[in-house]
Each structure stands twice: as C-alpha cells, then as structure tokens.
Amino acid sequence: xxxxxxxxxxxxxxxxxxxxxxxxxxxxxxxxxxxxxxxxxxxxxxxxxxxxxxxxxxxxxxxxxxxxxxxxxxxxxxxxxxxxxxxxxxxxxxxxxxxxxxxxxxxxxxxxxxxxxxxxxxxxxxxxxxxxxxxxxxxxxxxxxxxxxxxxxxxxxxxxxxxxxxxxxxxxxxxxxxxxxxxxxxxxxxxxxxxxxxxxxxxxxxxxxxxxxxxxxxxxxxxxxxxxxxxxxxxxxxxxxxxxxxxxxxxxxxxxxxxxxx
Amino acid sequence: xxxxxxxxxxxxxxxxxxxxxxxxxxxxxxxxxxxxxxxxxxxxxxxxxxxxxxxxxxxxxxxxxxxxxxxxxxxxxxxxxxxxxxxxxxxxxxxxxxxxxxxxxxxxxxxxxxxxxxxxxxxxxxxxxxxxxxxxxxxxxxxxxxxxxxxxxxxxxxxxxxxxxxxxxxxxxxxxxxxxxxxxxxxxxxxxxxxxxxxxxxxxxxxxxxxxxxxxxxxxxxxxxxxxxxxxxxxxxxxxxxxxxxxxxxxxxxxxxxxxxxxxxxxxxxxxxxxxxxxxxxxxxxxxxxxxxxxxxxxxxxxxxxxxxxxxxxxxxxxxxxxxxxxxxxxxxxxxxxxxxxxxxxxxxxxxxxxxxxxxxxxxxxxxxxxxxxxxxxxxxxxxxxxxxxxx
Numbered sequence: 001x002x003x004x005x006x007x008x009x010x011x012x013x014x015x016x017x018x019x020x021x022x023x024x025x026x027x028x029x030x031x032x033x034x035x036x037x038x039x040x041x042x043x044x045x046x047x048x049x050x051x052x053x054x055x056x057x058x059x060x061x062x063x064x065x066x067x068x069x070x071x072x073x074x075x076x077x078x079x080x081x082x083x084x085x086x087x088x089x090x091x092x093x094x095x096x097x098x099x100x101x102x103x104x105x106x107x108x109x110x111x112x113x114x115x116x117x118x119x120x121x122x123x124x125x126x127x128x129x130x131x132x133x134x135x136x137x138x139x140x141x142x143x144x145x146x147x148x149x150x151x152x153x154x155x156x157x158x159x160x161x162x163x164x165x166x167x168x169x170x171x172x173x174x175x176x177x178x179x180x181x182x183x184x185x186x187x188x189x190x191x192x193x194x195x196x197x198x199x200x201x202x203x204x205x206x207x208x209x210x211x212x213x214x215x216x217x218x219x220x221x222x223x224x225x226x227x228x229x230x231x232x233x234x235x236x237x238x239x240x241x242x243x244x245x246x247x248x249x250x251x252x253x254x255x256x257x258x259x260x261x262x
Numbered sequence: 263x264x265x266x267x268x269x270x271x272x273x274x275x276x277x278x279x280x281x282x283x284x285x286x287x288x289x290x291x292x293x294x295x296x297x298x299x300x301x302x303x304x305x306x307x308x309x310x311x312x313x314x315x316x317x318x319x320x321x322x323x324x325x326x327x328x329x330x331x332x333x334x335x336x337x338x339x340x341x342x343x344x345x346x347x348x349x350x351x352x353x354x355x356x357x358x359x360x361x362x363x364x365x366x367x368x369x370x371x372x373x374x375x376x377x378x379x380x381x382x383x384x385x386x387x388x389x390x391x392x393x394x395x396x397x398x399x400x401x402x403x404x405x406x407x408x409x410x411x412x413x414x415x416x417x418x419x420x421x422x423x424x425x426x427x428x429x430x431x432x433x434x435x436x437x438x439x440x441x442x443x444x445x446x447x448x449x450x451x452x453x454x455x456x457x458x459x460x461x462x463x464x465x466x467x468x469x470x471x472x473x474x475x476x477x478x479x480x481x482x483x484x485x486x487x488x489x490x491x492x493x494x495x496x497x498x499x500x501x502x503x504x505x506x507x508x509x510x511x512x513x514x515x516x517x518x519x520x521x522x523x524x525x526x527x528x529x530x531x532x533x534x535x536x537x538x539x540x541x542x543x544x545x546x547x548x549x550x551x552x553x554x555x556x557x558x559x560x561x562x563x564x565x566x567x568x569x570x571x572x573x574x575x576x577x578x579x580x581x582x583x584x585x586x587x588x589x590x591x592x593x594x595x596x597x598x599x600x601x602x603x604x605x606x607x608x609x610x611x612x613x614x615x616x617x618x619x620x621x622x623x624x625x626x627x628x629x630x631x632x633x634x635x636x637x638x639x640x641x642x643x644x645x646x647x648x649x650x651x652x653x654x
Contacts, residue, residue: 196309196310198310201271201325
C-alpha cells in the first residue's frame, strides 16, 4: 500500500505573531516557518506504517509557494520516499489564501496523478487557518470514507481496512473503514521523530516533483473555489481586561449575583 | 558552504541542543558528571554530530570546519561542558585520526567513535609540561615482546578531557629523548599498563570529565603509531591550528548563552518604574555583548571558510594551517577573552540574581574562564601570534 501524506508550511507554533497593518493576515515576512505540527504527526504515522511493513512507499505532498519546498525537505529528512510540490502562490492562511475546498481539489488531482494510494494521511487542521476541512472535503470529492481526529490507526483484514480510534467530545470512538480512505490525525496519535543531520543533508540533494494547478488540469476549479471564501478581516484577540479586587467575601458574592453567575 | 544549507544545519543543531542537551546543563554542573539516565554521547552520535568533518565512508557527514564551529557553538550555548567534551572527542581525537591515520586504523577506530559508542580523547599536557609541551617526560621506547614489535610507554598525562570515559586516546610521547622527537600513539583504554587516576574537581566545565593518565610499562603495538614515527610534532602542531579554530565555537556559544539569559531578564526586570533594559548604561553593556559575540562569530567563520574552500580544492590542510596559524590562535584568543567579559557582564546585569546559582550566569562565567586556559593559555596564544607577525 502506498500512502500520500499532505504537509503544510505554517508559521512555527512557538513564533510570536502580529497581525499585518492591512489586517488581512498575520505578518509572515520575518517569522520562522515550520511544518504544521498535525502534519508532522500524520507523516510520523505514515512512516511507522512503512516501518511496520504495511506501507510500501510514503509520498509527501504540499501546496504552496516556492518556500514550501523547505517543508518537503523536512518531510524527506524525516523519511518520506518522494516529494510532490504543487506550486501555488496563494497557499497559507488569511485573505486570498487557498480555501480548504481548493486544496482538497488539488490533493485529489495529485491522488490521480501519482496514485494509486491506499490511504491519504493529513493533519486534522493547520495551525494557521485552523480550518479543519481539507481532509473531509478530499474524502467527499473522491467518494472515500473518512476517519478524522485519529488517536490510533491500525491496518487490518490483510490491508483492506483501517481501524481508527477518534477523539470526539464524548470520549473515544472506534471506526472501521475500507481502504482507500482519508485519515486525519489528532495531537495524541504519536510523537513525531526529529530529523537527523545525515538525512537533512541528503534531503537537500533529493529531487522534488514540481506540479501546478495547470499541469494537474484543475486550475479553473481552483480559481472558482478560491472566489468562494473571503477573509474580511484579521485582528488580534482583545487584550485581557484587568480584574477587580473585592473588599470581602460578601462583596464578592454580591458581584457574582449581579453578573448572574450565582 | 552554501549559506542556506549552513543555516539549516545550525537550526537542526540548535533544536537538538535545546531539546536533548540543555535540560541537563544544570544537573551536569551540580553533579560534576554527565547524566546517567540518558547517554548523551549516543544521542549526539545518532544525530550525526560526531562526524562533521569525517568522510562518508567512516559514517561522517563530510562537511567542513565552518559547520564544525557552528556545531560547537550551538552545543556550547546549551551546555558548555558537554560541548567541551564533544570538541575533545570530535575534533581533538576523531579529526586527528581521520587526518593522520592509515586506512586500517581509520576503519577500525573511527566508526565507533562517530556513532558515540566509543568516547575519544587526546593527551598532550603533563604535570610539568603544559604550555611548554615539547618538554614532555612521557616516553615510548621501541621494544619487541614475544616477536611483536612495538613500544613501551611510561609517564603521566594531566588535565585530559574525557580521560575517565575515553576508549580511544591519541597520546603523544617522546620516542627520541635526545633530539626531542615525539610520536603520536593510538591507545586503547584496555591496554595493559594504562590506567586513569583521579577525576579532577574543576572550577567550571564540570561534568566534562578531566583526569590524569598513567602509563606504567604500557605495551603498544607498532601498528598503533599515528602518522610517522618521530613525526608527532607535525601531527600535534597541525592539529592544534584546527583545534583552536573549532574550539573557538565554544566561547562564542557561551557569549550567545549570556545574551539568551540577559535579554529576556532586562525586558522583564523593573526598577524606577521601567524595565532596566530601557536604561542606557544597561543598553551599553548589551551593545558590547552583542558586538563581541558577532565579531567573534564572524572571525571564526571567515577562517573556517578558508580551510573549507582549500580542502574542497584538494589543497594541503597543513600548509593552510601554517598560513592561518596566527588567525586560528587569534580567533580563540578573541572569543575566549570576550566570553569571560560577556559572562561577567551577564552576572552584573542580573545583579543580585546573577550572583545566585538559581540563575545560569555563574556557571557561564566559570565555564567561560576555561577557554582562557585550556587548549593553550591566552599568554601562549599572544606569544604565538606576536612571533608570527614579526617573522612574516
């Protein structure tokens, strides 16, 4: 079974971010960029399935500008066998970014182009746009089953099915899906490995297959999808207002009553 | 080296150092030993750090000295003592074997050193031969034991970094006492007649184990001669140039660590109603620390680049070392002198807190001071530079 793993280049989770002056996005001009943490978890799971002899090949794919090649190099340094870069200037988040439907459309075309794949693994969401839609939409576009928010993944029945534990509000839910399927990963699925220096150096010399919406014959669709979602404004969360000190417990209780808490 | 590749390398080492090494730095200093619950030698080996200048065929990264200085800096920033042991292992021992060993010696000894399964050391100084290294008393006499040609080594070596843990040691001994001719040997810790004496209790660089080596009729087979017989001074001197260069990354990392501690502190700490970082006397110190760190980094990088360019063109590293000898010495003279100053400034900027061991500034100061003494004193470095300048 071959696995396609979608990875996204996002602002590093530890970076301090600021909204840009035009209030269209966070300012990404001088912040550190990294692979989306949920994507790292998805890639780690794909690599573990390969190491367990279940997957035969792991292909990493990203949709994004030229700089997104860094993320594919990270994927190859971690162990991905092959990397596919669909170049698109409008990836990322904020105003003008590709909406989940457009990305799902591109990924579906990559499945056709580079397939067959037994599974598409992706993060449940990217930490820039927090959309949490791309995996689901990809499953819908392909008519495949989906198992989202995975906290454990095992391939069963001689490689024809996957049993996935999902983290849902009520607790854990276990589903069994026939393959091929789309699986999106939650935070507790695994702990991603760190790339070692020899692999990092080798990854710099590896080929990255470069495609575009045009070469994948989905440009018209993607352009149309892009026009369907408008980001109106990006703003900082309001600063936390200072608290109030009360004289004694009675005053405190009264205040809670006034606010309708008690 | 391609700047983007070097930046990626630095980023990867920094990430590794802050994740794997830094969490142990305080305990390593307190306990005067590496942690027992994690094998940092293996961790660094798995990451690929021991073989920065080692060819691919022996399991190395086959990069160069610019990358090795960066690795030294980023590790020192996390823990100067771990990095000192790393420098002694990867440069003083491994790189000397890679540059001077024959193919059999390299195939046998280098892979386990690069993987971190073995620890390496280099032994030059003696109780009465520090800066005046050629006055060493340790001697190796040619002999024949049951038909096997070799040498018998007698004498002591002092202040040997990694001495207590090393499996493989590059040791210099006199093979011709009359003419002061020296030979380098590859010692295995299990050789009969070799032992290590007391581990030293040092001011700083605690946990980077240092000890005395004792040779009592230690038989060393002839195939353990590193380089030419009587050619040890050549091995030693050419190695010292690269040692000074690579180790200059140590004080640079300490200076960066001083900034890492000081900058957040002066932004947070308020006196007279404002952060102390807004006061100009404080800013003057910060500016000096910043300037010293970056000029030391730039100087070392520029020398390392010249070695790498020449190595890539297939040139003679030893001749290059000869040409850049005063620069190698000046790079560590400059960086180590400023590292001590930066650490003193960091203590000062943190005030009362800086003097308390809850903060890392005291450790940084004690660690920094080593580089003004170890791998050649500041005095010897100045003499060497001055002599070269007058001779030129």
